[in-house]
Amino acid sequence: MPEGDSVWRACAELHAALAGQVLTASDFRVPRFATLDLSGWTVQEVVPRGKHLLMRVSSPEDQRLTIRSHLKMEGSWQVYPPGGRWRKPGFTARCILRTAVADAVGFSLGELEVIRTDQEDAAVGHLGPDLLGPDWDPAEAERRVHAAPDVPIGIALLDQRNLAGIGNIYRCEACFLGGVHPATPAGQVADVQEVFAHAKRLLKANLGSGRRITVPSTGGAVLARGGNAGRSRYWVYRRGNQPCLRCRTPIQHGVLGKPGGEEERDIWFCPRCQPAPPAPPRD
Ligand SMILES: [Zn+2]
Known part of the structure; x- marks a missing residue:
């Protein structure tokens, strides 16, 4: 995609x-x-x-x-x-x-x-507000995402009926930057607008002709001390087992979505920067 x-x-x-x-x-x-x-x-x-x-x-x-x-x-x-x-x-x-x-x-x-x-x-016309469009409407995108509060945010972000423009790279990166585990139910994400804002900023920063990159060249404090990690283009995308650029915890790889379903896609996240959502209560 x-x-x-x-x-x-x-x-x-x-x-x-x-x-x-x-x-x-x-x-x-x-x-x-x-x-x-x-x-x-x-x-x-x-x-x-x-x-x-x-x-x-x-x-x-x-x-x-x-x-x-x-x-x-x-x-x-x-x-x-x-x-x-x-x-x-x-x-x-x-x-x-x-x-x-x-x-x-x-x-x-x-x-x-x-x-x-x-x-x-x-x-x-079924598409949600377009992150790169002149009519980007974050409140409407939030309303659509929250209309299905149990859907993991990592899946909701890819659903173009909620908001349009995010593929797997930006879904992984925006969740990392927002400190949100992609499996968190959308209704439990404290600030979904912040996740949208990260995705929009990254998309806009990559409208030029260069290679797609989401990590600023200046990196973070950990990055500066961390040696060769500074060459990574992405915070977490396709970085399984490599150290998190912020905390050095190994990045984890997982799969989100129903097995075999259209929405089943690989995800990458830092288990420390993006804590797993609390387990649902048992009946
Ligand atoms: Zn981390």
Whole structure:
């Protein structure tokens, strides 16, 4: 699952390359839209909504359509000079859009559909407030998370219906920075807004073109004394058995979510900085 910052960056690149340009050819390599031809249509804008990419196009008669895609696990959009050689195998291309100045190719897209722009809400309206969106509403996100108080916060943060933009990396990192064990029932998290704020800050800090990193280069006091731990990009993500950058306790790895379920994902946490929630009372 991509993080919201990856989607944001992909949209920025596509928007810079395509906005205002007229499509000279389009090729949708999915059965439902195989015969659709958008040549002559103009790309108006490319915007993210949670982890969805919305490419809005208009016809000379001012019809409005949106090419909606979702990267899921393997997908990517790439921009090439016209006729440029692709860096991914051609058989994985799902959408090809050509203009006079650039080609955009969507590879291995998890979802791809073309919808009327005035019906975008039917596709993405279920999403919670977008951490990177102009309309980020932390109170509404909290209301949604607390509507299911027994769901572990680590699962609630990944549920895009609560708030949109967090993938596994930021879920692990935001829980660490908030001092919250990911298995803590959402209703027992003392300050869920603080966890949101950490996730938002990390997402925003990673909108540039560099490698994703959540640990500031200055690190913490323990980090400064801790030798090679200072090279880590992440506080806990994929750092099982390595020392916590704050307290040096070995980071633990676990799995959260119903076994085999869609929400089952690896988690990493510091057992000291993120104490386990109290066991539920027995009947
Ligand atoms: Zn720790």
